[in-house]
Amino acid sequence: MDHPRNNAPPSADRLHAPIARLLRPLVRLFIRSGMTFPGLVDLLRELYVNVAEYDFALPDKEQTDSRVSLLTGIHRKEVRRLRGAGAPISATPxxxxxxxxxxxxxxxxxxxxxxxxxxxxxxxxxxxxxxxxxxxxxxxxxxxxxxxxxxxxxxxxxxxxxxxxxxxxxxxxxxxVPQGGSDQQLYYFGRNLHDHVAAAVANVLGEGPRFLERAVHYDGLSDGLAESLEKRSREIAVAALQEANREAHAACAQDPGGRHRWIMGVYIYRDEDASAEDAPQIEARGDKAS
Incomplete structure (x- = not known):
C-alpha cells in the first residue's frame, strides 16, 4: 500500500550525518588538490547566494538582498557584493x-x-x-x-x-574511461555527480515522481570476491549503458527535439571497510538494494 509522502524537507540537524559522509571523499580530493578551507568557504558563499537568487526567486517579485540574506544567513553587504554574477555556467567544452x-x-x-x-x-x-x-x-x-x-x-x-x-x-x-585528472574527466566528474545528487535530492524533497536511484551492496567480503564482483558488475553495467545508448540514438532520429535532457548513469565502487573486522559477520554480510 502506498502511503502519502511528506513533502516537508528534512530538518538541518538530520542532514548533518549524511552530508558529512557525502562530503568526506570530496574533502579528501580538495586537500590533495590544494583547495584550502578558506577557498572552499568563498566558493560556497558565492554558490549559496547564487542558488538563493535564482532557485528561490518568488514569482512576479524582484529578489532582494534582504531575502537572499534571510535564506542563506550571509550578511547583506556580502550578498550585495556577490549578487549579479549570473547563473552558474555549465557549458560543455x-x-x-x-x-x-x-x-x-x-x-x-x-x-x-x-x-x-x-x-x-x-x-x-x-x-x-x-x-x-x-x-x-x-x-x-x-x-x-x-x-x-x-x-x-x-x-x-x-x-x-x-x-x-x-x-x-x-x-x-x-x-x-577518461584519463585521470584530464579536462574531460573533470567535466564528467562535475556533470555526473551533479545529476546523481540532483536525482537523490529531488527524491528526498519529494519533487514529483521518484527518480530511480538504487544500489546493490554487500559487506564483509573477501578481497577475491569483491574483485570478482567488481569485474562482473562492470560487464553488466557496460552492456546496459550500450543498450540504452542504442535505443536512445534510434529514438532521437524520430524526435522533433525540445528543451529536455535525459541521463542514465552507473557507478561501481569497492574498498576495504575498516569496521568490518569488528562487525559480527552475520550482520556484516547481506544482500541489499537501496
Missing part, C-alpha cells in the same frame, strides 16, 4: 561534446556496429563508390566543423583509438 557525440554514434549507429552491437574497426576513409563504413564518414556524420584527420590525431594522442594490424581504427577501452 567543445572537444568533450564532439568526442562524446562521435563515440556515442560509433557505439549505436547500425552502420558502425556489428550484428552484436559492438563498434566496428573502421578504415580511415572509404574507397570511392564503396559503402564500407569509415572513420571519415563517422566524424562527418556528427560534425563538419573539424577535419576527420584532426580528430584521429587527437584521439590517437589521447589513446581513445588504436590502429590494428590491418591499419583500421579501433575504439580503445580507454575511450570509456
Amino acid at each position: 567543445a572537444a568533450v561534446s564532439r568526442a562524446s557525440r562521435i563515440i556515442a554514434r560509433w557505439l549505436a549507429a547500425p552502420e558502425f556496429t556489428d550484428s552484436e552491437g559492438r563498434p566496428l574497426a573502421l578504415a580511415r576513409a572509404a574507397d570511392q563508390g564503396c559503402a564500407e563504413p569509415s572513420f571519415e564518414a563517422l566524424v562527418a556524420s556528427v560534425t563538419r566543423d573539424v577535419r576527420p584527420r584532426a580528430v584521429l590525431d587527437e584521439w590517437l594522442d589521447r589513446k581513445l583509438v588504436e590502429i590494428d594490424a590491418d591499419g583500421r581504427i579501433v575504439l580503445a577501452e580507454s575511450a570509456f
Whole structure:
C-alpha cells in the first residue's frame, strides 16, 4: 500500500550525518588538490547566494538582498557584493561534446556496429563508390566543423583509438574511461555527480515522481570476491549503458527535439571497510538494494 509522502524537507540537524559522509571523499580530493578551507568557504558563499537568487526567486517579485540574506544567513553587504554574477555556467567544452557525440554514434549507429552491437574497426576513409563504413564518414556524420584527420590525431594522442594490424581504427577501452585528472574527466566528474545528487535530492524533497536511484551492496567480503564482483558488475553495467545508448540514438532520429535532457548513469565502487573486522559477520554480510 502506498502511503502519502511528506513533502516537508528534512530538518538541518538530520542532514548533518549524511552530508558529512557525502562530503568526506570530496574533502579528501580538495586537500590533495590544494583547495584550502578558506577557498572552499568563498566558493560556497558565492554558490549559496547564487542558488538563493535564482532557485528561490518568488514569482512576479524582484529578489532582494534582504531575502537572499534571510535564506542563506550571509550578511547583506556580502550578498550585495556577490549578487549579479549570473547563473552558474555549465557549458560543455567543445572537444568533450564532439568526442562524446562521435563515440556515442560509433557505439549505436547500425552502420558502425556489428550484428552484436559492438563498434566496428573502421578504415580511415572509404574507397570511392564503396559503402564500407569509415572513420571519415563517422566524424562527418556528427560534425563538419573539424577535419576527420584532426580528430584521429587527437584521439590517437589521447589513446581513445588504436590502429590494428590491418591499419583500421579501433575504439580503445580507454575511450570509456577518461584519463585521470584530464579536462574531460573533470567535466564528467562535475556533470555526473551533479545529476546523481540532483536525482537523490529531488527524491528526498519529494519533487514529483521518484527518480530511480538504487544500489546493490554487500559487506564483509573477501578481497577475491569483491574483485570478482567488481569485474562482473562492470560487464553488466557496460552492456546496459550500450543498450540504452542504442535505443536512445534510434529514438532521437524520430524526435522533433525540445528543451529536455535525459541521463542514465552507473557507478561501481569497492574498498576495504575498516569496521568490518569488528562487525559480527552475520550482520556484516547481506544482500541489499537501496
